[in-house]
Amino acid sequence: MASKELIKKLEDTIENIPDFPIPGIQFKDISPIFLDPKLYEDVIKDLVAFSKGKVDAVCGIESRGYLFGIAIAVALEVPFILIRKAGKLPPPIISEKYDLEYGSAVIETREGQIKKGQRILIHDDLLATGGTTEAAAKLVEKQGATVTQFSFLIGLTGLNGDEKLKKFNSEIYHILEY
Numbered sequence: 001m002a003s004k005e006l007i008k009k010l011e012d013t014i015e016n017i018p019d020f021p022i023p024g025i026q027f028k029d030i031s032p033i034f035l036d037p038k039l040y041e042d043v044i045k046d047l048v049a050f051s052k053g054k055v056d057a058v059c060g061i062e063s064r065g066y067l068f069g070i071a072i073a074v075a076l077e078v079p080f081i082l083i084r085k086a087g088k089l090p091p092p093i094i095s096e097k098y099d100l101e102y103g104s105a106v107i108e109t110r111e112g113q114i115k116k117g118q119r120i121l122i123h124d125d126l127l128a129t130g131g132t133t134e135a136a137a138k139l140v141e142k143q144g145a146t147v148t149q150f151s152f153l154i155g156l157t158g159l160n161g162d163e164k165l166k167k168f169n170s171e172i173y174h175i176l177e178y
């Protein structure tokens with residue numbers, strides 16, 4: 001879907017930082033994209049083209065999912081809903097607990113912002129193991145909406161995150177794959 005030029009530009013722009021934040025992780029730093037407004041605009045256009053006419057609302061995952069998610073929602077002229085880490089949103093909220101490598105985490109959204117029957121795009125900057133995104137999708141479905149699409153700038157395909165998301169019968173898109 002993305003042009004070869006866009007993929008190349010992103011590959012050249014996103015920085016790989018080895019062993020951050022812990023040894024063994026290849027951290028993908030997307031912050032240099034924001035130094036190049038034209039590139040940011042092209043990324044948004046690409047993500048918007050993927051979702052045009054297909055969703056009624058966009059859910060972004062804290063916090064890098066907001067950097068592109070809000071712009072996608074504005075361009076699509078649909079609502080944007082924050083999915084946040086536990087304890088940051090005021091009540092009433094809906095929560096979903098999920099497992100991490102060690103222990104567990106909780107994500108939350110304001111009750112009533114996602115409407116029953118809506119077709120939802122879940123967006124984040126990067127798909128790794130898929131644990132966070134899967135929990136976000138469960139949170140959406142708890143509210144009677146359907147996740148019809150997932151989009152990411154980056155998919156770390158070796159971690160098989162897509163496998164956790166396939167059960168939602170949704171379209172999955174990553175501009176870049178590593």
Ligand code: AMP
Pocket residue numbers: 025026027028029061062063064124125126127128129130131132133161
């Ligand atoms: P996961 O639940 O494993 O799919 O992790 C996804 C979340 O962790 C995303 O919100 C990413 O921003 C962040 N993340 C995981 N791995 C990386 C990585 N190698 N580089 C940058 N961010 C990462």
